[in-house]
Amino acid sequence: MKNKLILIFSLLCSIAMFSQENTKSFSLQEAIDFALENNRTAKNAAHDIKAAEKQKWETTATGLPQISASIDYQNFLKQQVSVIPAFILPEDVRNELGLETDDQFPTVFGARQSMNAFAKVDQKIFDGSYLVGLQSAKVFLEISKNAKEKTDLEVRKAVVNAYGNVLLAEESVKILERNIDVLKKNLNETTKIYENGLGDEESVEQLQITLSGLESNLNNTTRLKTLSYQMLNITLGTEIDSNTILTDNLESLTAKNIILELIEAEENIENNIDFKIAENDKVSKELLLKLEKSKALPTLNAFLNAGYSTFGSDFVFTDSKQKWFGSSLFGVSMNIPIFSSGGRGAATQRARINLEKAKEDLTETQQKLKLQIAKAKSDYQFAIEDYDNKKQNLNLAERIEKKNQTKFFEGIASSFELRQAQTQLYSSQQEFLQAMLDVINKKAELETALNTINN
Secondary structure, X not given: OHHHHHHHHHHHHHHHHHHHHXXXXXXXXXXXXXXXXXXXXXXXXXHHXXXXXXXXXXXXXXXXXXXXXXXXXXXOOOOOEEEEEHHHOOHHHHHHHOOOOOOEEEEEOOOOEEEEEEEEEEEEEEOHHHHHHHHHHHHHHHHHHHHHHHHHHHHHHHHHHHHHHHHHHHHHHHHHHHHHHHHHHXXXXXXXXXXXXXXXXXXXXXXXXXXXXXXXXXXXXXXXXXXHHHHHHHHHOOOOOOEEEXXXXXXXXXXXXXXXXXXXXXXXXXXXXXXXXXXXXXXXXXXXXXXXXXXXXXXXXXXXXXXEEEXXXXXXXXXXXXXXXXXXEEEEEEEOOXXXXXXXXXXXXXXXXXXXXXXXXXXXXXXXXXXXHHHHHHHHHHHXXXXXXXXXXXXXXXXXXXXXXXHHHXXXXXXXXXXXXXXXXXXXXXXXXXXXXXXXXXXXXXXXXXXXXXX
């Protein structure tokens, strides 16, 4: 019995420890920091930077010495026969073979077996496309870094949105449960009044309709809360059903995100990641134009070969007494493009046209970003103003609902008027929650546009 108790206690401890390990608590900033390290899209963007660094070295290495080696073994299963005029043979040999001077004599040249071992060194001396390639590799690395920055900004915004949606769902559930509790008490009191013959049936039915609607909304919001947590977990980069706890609440987070100085912040377009990406595109098009031009230049390469060869009728190449014959060769080759039937010229013109398009895209991006920042500031300012307005409206709706509730039980107001006041209150509650979420999300959008996160 004692052993069973120990086993059960150990099992319960293991379950508790596993549950604690699988539970993570996050403030909004902690959630952002965690996602930037663990979000799968952000991790892939980091891998792209590493791949670009390797590609940069791969491009650089093509202009450095290239060394290769080869070992060949050949064995003629049947050697090729050649014929030679008989008159070159000594007379006694001709006589012995019965050949005349104008006859052809078949013979075999060379050893049946041979082995060769060679090493080769190649080195670029001048190649215009290689120089452009080095510059392109640097630009490609910069593009990968910009893509990572863009991804991080998008991940940050997605975390803010997902975190806010969870808080919205949590607050909505609490408010709906509180409203249902109040409404059930009202319905219970109204039912008793009706049963005692002091009220009408319509009042009970009106409250029942309102209660049914609230319960339906609660069920739907509870399901949405589960989905919101799952979406947040995916954005964070954890398992979809991880037990995630949020330490911020919607109202305090909204207060932290009201920063009026942001509306007057300086608009530095050059800091915006979309501008950097468009600028990198222009630079890459400039390099492509250089590449096409470089194809008209000559290329110069040098090489050095060295090796040993040996021959024999049998396979005796592993014998230490076997004789090997060395050879070496040095050379320089130049390739001079002369005429391409206009192909190179057309390619150069095409690259120049693409560069002009990239310049136009950069100018358009600059103008769009100015508009985007102006809109983001306007949306953020409106979100703050709307938050203050919805907060006042909620206070008014609460007061109106309380007055109508008092009037209803005193017999002054009808059930229809009470239901109207309740519906108005419930709508104001949801609008206030949405207004708080809008403040958080619009601030994140403005920060992304201004790039004040990284600067």
